[in-house]
Amino acid sequence: MEGVKAAFRQAAALAAGKAITLFARFVTAPRALWQGIEPTHAQRVYFANHSSNGDFVLIWTVLPAALRARTRPVAALDYWLKSPLRAFIGREMFNAVLIERRPEARTEDPVAQMAAALDEGSSLILFPEGGRNTGEAPLLPFKSGLYHLARLRPNVDLVPVWISNLNHVMPKGKVVPVPLICTLTFGAALRLDPNESKEAFLSRASASLLALSGMEAA
């Protein structure tokens, strides 16, 4: 009986995943521009700007299906476990690595969780700004998680992904999306240099992401 239930949940998650990518295509007609790297099977940590909860759906949608199956978003536990529906979307559909943002409530180290997911062979989608950017600045200062992960697993490629226009499609707090075309620009991979400081690395990563923001027009 448990097996049947699990299989049913899995099938529902698969169907819902298909439906949500179809919806994302209908609303945003997303286009991937592979500027600095090709969509190959290599293990990667995709890190992107974060302005909407649709962000990882879009990255997920434009990844080729074979890569999509092995790519897990890193998401906030407090947000995604708030209701059974969100939990289903976060856990079953996207197979998210759920991390606790509030240090005082942590039972597990988020960076260790991400490293464990990498060790299982998954690629990750990460939003180093920590929360959704709702202001005028194009990019918020990065949290240190990306650096600590790069230090723990120095041989994994870190790929910047700039997502354009999505902040207008679904601003924080709005329920009706405005259909606008979104472009996802995948830049050249970077890695932590052995002697690089945390600040230097994070500002280099941030700059490499921001540099992609003007490229979709060209």
Add this chain to the structure above:
Amino acid sequence: MNGAPHLALLLGGVAGILVLATLIGQVLRARLDPQGTNPVIENLNARIAAWWGMVALLSIAFLAGRAGVILLFALLSFAALREFLSLTVKHAADHWSLAAGFFVILPLQYWLIWIDWYGLYSVFVPVYAFLLLPVVSALHGTTRHFLVRVAETQWALMICVFCISHVPALLTLQIPGFEGRNVMLIAWLIFVVQLSDVLQYVWGKLVGRHKVAPNLSPSKTWEGLVGGTLSASLIGASLWWMTPFTLTQAAGMCLVITTMGFFGGLVMSAIKRDKGVKDWGHMIAGHGGFIDRLDSVIFAAPIFFHLTRYWYSAV
């Protein structure tokens, strides 16, 4: 719809042209570019392949009748509006007015055409949307770039919803002696305007020298313009027996719609230049976006609609 024999003939003719174009494209590739590295030949073949898809889609809509045609152009409006508004100036304060453009104004406009309420669908976007949408934006906060934001949104709605909706609106005209054949107005309009686009491209590629607007579009030449519009008008006029027009009237109508079509390409190119993009979108391989393909029809359709309505329609 009972334009069936003429429609079948016209679509058959288009299929013949596409077969010929496909052959020419393949021969050019085989002769000049077996590796597939020449961008002009590759783009030509991509365009021809996309034409097959577009003609197939249009044929299916014609087969499905009035509902099919209205639905197809509503979806084209949606895709075009999505492309246009992706490039305009906007702010979080515009969220509800933009959403209303997609989910209220667009469906209402096509519903008004479905129920044939000419008095309202001809003024709905230029009067009611024009006056009411800025109110929604004004009530939601910031006044920064307010005029630019509401003006660009209104332009998007005029181009993508109002103008495009005048293609299916042709079905509502009541022309004595032409009953049940209105679908031919649409087929003929699109055929002539798109043929003019294609022939302008062909003439331009073959003998084009003098640029019409060098700072706007490097591909628009006087030779292409004159050769394309005249040859398309000639072919369009020779099909006058499919239309409610006489031979001379059809020729005049052709000159008007091919010229408007050219203007459409020109104005939409200027907007692309202003916004720093090469194409409106990426959904139609070889052509760019939906607006790239529709720009000429967008400018020709409302004028064609009103000329036909004024001189030929009974109501």
